[in-house]
Amino acid sequence: MGILDFLFGKAKIIEDAFFGELRFFDSKDKTLQYFEGKRYFKPIGGPIEISVYADFSGPSERQNEFFRQVEESYDEMVERIKP
Numbered sequence: 421m422g423i424l425d426f427l428f429g430k431a432k433i434i435e436d437a438f439f440g441e442l443r444f445f446d447s448k449d450k451t452l453q454y455f456e457g458k459r460y461f462k463p464i465g466g467p468i469e470i471s472v473y474a475d476f477s478g479p480s481e482r483q484n485e486f487f488r489q490v491e492e493s494y495d496e497m498v499e500r501i502k503p
Contacts, residue, residue, distance in 0.1 A: 432476065438484040444476055455479065459487075463494035 432444040434455070442455035454473045461468040470487075472479045490497070 434476075434478055436478050438487070439470065439472065439479060442472070442478070446476075462491055 434442050434444065436442050436455075436457075439455070439457055439459050442457040444453070444455055446453040453475050454471055455478070456469065456471050458467045458469055460466065472483055474480065474483065
């Protein structure tokens with residue numbers, strides 16, 4: 421048992437088809453629920469850390485699609501915000 425498991429309880433981990441392994445976090449009153457993980461991000465050629473707000477059922481298809489769009493349009497987005 422790791423120190424985080426000791427302090428916060430056993431980690432709740434899911435394997436999401438799109439994002440991969442995600443660790444679930446929630447507040448005692450359930451007002452804040454989210455996942456954290458790492459995912460390969462094509463535009464930089466390496467992993468990035470991500471947070472996805474969702475209940476324990478996991479990220480939605482809409483969230484997956486948003487990430488896909490960011491990944492596909494990343495270079496264009498960066499050019500638009502540079503100025």
